[in-house]
Amino acid sequence: MAKLSPDFFTMDDFDLEEKTVYLRLDINSPINPITGEIIGISRFLSHTETISTLRHSKVVLVGHQSRPGKDDFTTLEHHSRQLQRIIGRKITFVDELYSSSARGAISSMAEGEIIMLENSRFYSEETDIPGDDIERMEQSNFVKRLEPLFDYFVIDAFPAIHRSQTSLVGFHRLKPNIAGKLVEKEVIMLDRFRFGKENPKFAILAGSKIDDSIKVSRSFLDLDTVTGIITGGVVGNIFLWASGKDIGKKNRDFIMKNNKNHESLLEICRNILRDHPGKIIMPMDAVLSPSGKRVSMDDKIPDDETIADIGLETIAKYSEIIESAGAIFMNGPMGIYEIPEYSVGTREVITALASSDALKIAGGGHTLSALEHLGLMKRMDHASTGGGALISYLSGEPMPVLEALRESKRIFKGKVNGK
Incomplete structure (x- = not known):
């Protein structure tokens, strides 16, 4: 039987207090095409444990919304407000990703502050670099300008773990990359279904x-x-x-x-x-x-x-x-x-x-919607946030983000101060 414990760094491995932490989320959500309103908050809710764990850190949120050419390809400003309402903490939105103003805002952060940067897919270095060209990602402005500002990189975007893009894997050889609470839970629960004795x-x-x-x-x-x-x-x-x-x-x-x-x-x-x-x-x-x-x-x-x-x-x-x-x-x-x-x-x-x-795991937007409608979501042992990532993971396909997390642990194990 395959090992069920994760083979990557988790948030329990480090003391993240007072550290500057890059947190890659997946809050990509349906958007009302007329009002621009975000429809559904399930992905926002899925990250609350990770954000709460970082309450004494300086947290910089990085995420995406849709992709170029789509009607819902838009700024993350509304996402920052939505997440602020959910977690009950102030989130400062910066409408840049790695400009001097964005870097200045990060450098001047105090403990407990949260910043959200602009949609990473507004930038070609996120979408146009081939997924297997990590060297080119590391030479991008995206990585070269942001990497020095952070102590740790927490990756919590489970619905995107099948994507090899700069914001997800571009930093993993340069600083410790850590799985967030959502990624850790998803992997453990899905592996329990795949490899468990039930x-x-x-x-x-x-x-x-x-x-x-x-x-x-x-x-x-x-x-x-x-x-x-x-x-x-x-x-x-x-x-x-x-x-x-x-x-x-x-x-x-x-x-x-x-x-x-x-x-x-x-x-x-x-x-x-x-x-x-x-x-x-x-x-x-x-x-x-x-x-x-x-x-x-x-x-x-x-x-x-x-x-x-x-x-x-x-x-x-x-x-x-x-x-x-x-x-x-x-x-x-x-x-x-x-x-x-x-x-x-x-x-x-x-x-x-x-x-x-039985051990009960549910996935897919329609399934979760039906569970919520029937008031039975809490009866599940796990409700997966993944769409295509969930299917790919269960099918046993390579997951670039998980591979990057594992490689980061191999590189930095024994070289960093954990808890």
């Missing part, structure tokens, strides 16, 4: 993002991470289609329209079903829209109907499996849960999950 172990993969779910399904089963995978939503539909079920023209068209690579995804699903017989657990019945009819998946689905939810037989089967589990990971709703008449499957599966004694 059995049987199931993943619930549903929703409409089939590419990610298929990738995780293959990885989980090839590596024998899980006993089985429960499917729903469009994820369930593509596996049903791959298994030879007639899911109806409207459902096939949805998959084809939203996935240009649908033919290759279908082939991957067929291979998974062939290589891991009985491991992909698919809906046995469904609720259709607009008719509201309940049908068996052994029947041909009418071409003008959408599979909108799992049926009662499937709910009963899935609930039984969940009750037997020792560990469960859930990502994605069972159907069009936003519409009340098609929310039963998602509600019942989440309720069964919340009632389980």
Whole structure:
């Protein structure tokens, strides 16, 4: 079994009081295109423990919002105000990243002060340097002008750990880079699901993002991470289609329209079903829209109907499996849960999950939204902040930020004064 303790520096390894600390957050959030208002505060909340731990430090916050060319690519000024309201401490916003005024503000900080710098992706040195060119990052103005001002670099941007960008990895060979509380918790909890002894172990993969779910399904089963995978939503539909079920023209068209690579995804699903017989657990019945009819998946689905939810037989089967589990990971709703008449499957599966004694980990925006709506978030052992990073990590892909943190520990272990 893989080691569950982190192999990088954590905040418990150093005395950070009175030190000047660079804190890389991920507060990238949905933005109302009309009002510019930030929608949702979950990512802000995820960093409060790290910020609280640094209450006696001089803290400089670095983050990003969206990327060039997107409508929500904007300043972090509103983000600084939002975070200030959440933590109840003053945050001074500086609309520069490494200008003389920004450096002057950092140099004149007192213990307990917090500064937030401008959106790092406003600068080409963040977005244009190849991820494998650490030397070029180290020679950038971004790194050369900021690195001398800091004692430590705390990286807490878990949703971005699959990105190799200057603000995330560019300093790791120059000063100790430390995992923040969020990154530490995410890695420990996700590794506990991947490598822990709890059995049987199931993943619930549903929703409409089939590419990610298929990738995780293959990885989980090839590596024998899980006993089985429960499917729903469009994820369930593509596996049903791959298994030879007639899911109806409207459902096939949805998959084809939203996935240009649908033919290759279908082939991957067929291979998974062939290589891991009985491991992909698919809906046995469904609720259709607009008719509201309940049908068996052994029947041909009418071409003008959408599979909108799992049926009662499937709910009963899935609930039984969940009750037997020792560990469960859930990502994605069972159907069009936003519409009340098609929310039963998602509600019942989440309720069964919340009632389980298993290790319970949830991820994905729709899953967390449903948990919050049902008031069951606190029943989870862990709610992951990651999107693409979560899928990539669970799939066993290399994580550039974690690799940088590990290398930083190898470089600076024994060379710095810890606690």
